[in-house]
Amino acid sequence: MIFVAIGGFFGAIARFWIGQRFNTSSFPFGTLFVNIIGAFLLGILIESGVEGDWMLFCGTGFLGAFTTFSTWMLEARKMEVGKAIFYVIITCGAGFFGAWLGL
Amino acid sequence: MNEKEGFFVNVYLLVGIGGFIGAMLRYGISVMTEMWWYGSFPAATLFANYAGCFLLPYVSCKMGSFVPTNVQKAITSGIIGSFTTFSAFSVETIALFESGKIAVGLLYLSLSITGGLLFVRLGEGRGNSK
Numbered sequence: 001m002i003f004v005a006i007g008g009f010f011g012a013i014a015r016f017w018i019g020q021r022f023n024t025s026s027f028p029f030g031t032l033f034v035n036i037i038g039a040f041l042l043g044i045l046i047e048s049g050v051e052g053d054w055m056l057f058c059g060t061g062f063l064g065a066f067t068t069f070s071t072w073m074l075e076a077r078k079m080e081v082g083k084a085i086f087y088v089i090i091t092c093g094a095g096f097f098g099a100w101l102g103l
Numbered sequence: 104m105n106e107k108e109g110f111f112v113n114v115y116l117l118v119g120i121g122g123f124i125g126a127m128l129r130y131g132i133s134v135m136t137e138m139w140w141y142g143s144f145p146a147a148t149l150f151a152n153y154a155g156c157f158l159l160p161y162v163s164c165k166m167g168s169f170v171p172t173n174v175q176k177a178i179t180s181g182i183i184g185s186f187t188t189f190s191a192f193s194v195e196t197i198a199l200f201e202s203g204k205i206a207v208g209l210l211y212l213s214l215s216i217t218g219g220l221l222f223v224r225l226g227e228g229r230g231n232s233k
Contacts, residue, residue: 001127001130001131004126004127004129004130005123005124005126005127006123007126008122008123008124008125008126008127008185009119009120009122009123009126010119010122011122011126011185012118012119012121012122012123012125012126012180012181012184012185013115013118013119013122015122015180015184015185016115016118016176016180016181016184017115019180035189035190035193038189038190039189039190039193039194041190042190042191042193042194043193043194043197046194056130059190060126060129060130060133060191061126061130063188063190064126064129064130064185064188064190064191065122065125065126065184065185065188066190067188067189067190067191068184068185068187068188068189069152069155069156069187069188069189069192069215069219070152070155070156070158070159070183070184070186070187070219070223071159071180071184071187072189072219073156073159073219073220073222073223074156074159074160074223076220077160077220077223077224077227088216091189092193092212092216095189095193096193096196096197098193099190099193099194099196099197100197100201102194103194103197103198103201
């Protein structure tokens with residue numbers, strides 16, 4: 001449990017820092033970036049066979065907190081429909097491709 | 104250290120503490136779900152993502168202006184942002200596809216997106232009403 005929590009501590013800070021820097025324009029590049037990279041890295045992590053406390057720390061904790069679903073959905077909700085569809089598709093497309101590459 | 108730096112340190116630390124709590128809650132849900140859910144469908148992630156989608160706009164509306172900005176960010180970006188996850192969602196979807204469970208994968212994908220958007224709307228509506 002503590003490994004997940006400490007991973008979450010750092011994952012949230014890393015995501016927040018990237019968000020502050022790159023979510024400034026009209027498009028949330030920061031959220032897009034963390035979700036794609038996070039999905040890719042989690043794929044690699046699982047494929048590499050890491051288990052136990054390291055998996056809880058890096059995977060469930062850090063990468064779980066580094067990526068976010070709620071912010072992504074809320075951002076999509078606030079966009080115009082066409083842009084929101086593009087945002088959802090590009091995140092899923094690139095994120096799934098990343099996870100697939102990693103796995 | 105000037106005031107601006109003080110704020111800088113503060114908000115990042117608070118978001119980190121939020122992440123500490125959010126990740127732990129998400130893990131707690133997945134452990135509890137494993138006790139009664141044996142299917143290949145990733146119910147725990149879906150539940151956490153739904154709950155977070157509802158809570159993010161809801162809590163943001165309810166906090167209004169009387170909660171300090173730092174604390175608001177710790178709760179929204181920290182706790183709720185870390186509670187929900189995209190990485191597990193992607194990997195679980197791809198794992199379902201790769202294991203040949205295409206229909207389950209598509210169901211998970213479509214339920215996540217449509218449900219997520221629906222819960223965000225519900226959270227907004229609930230948050231704005233008295």
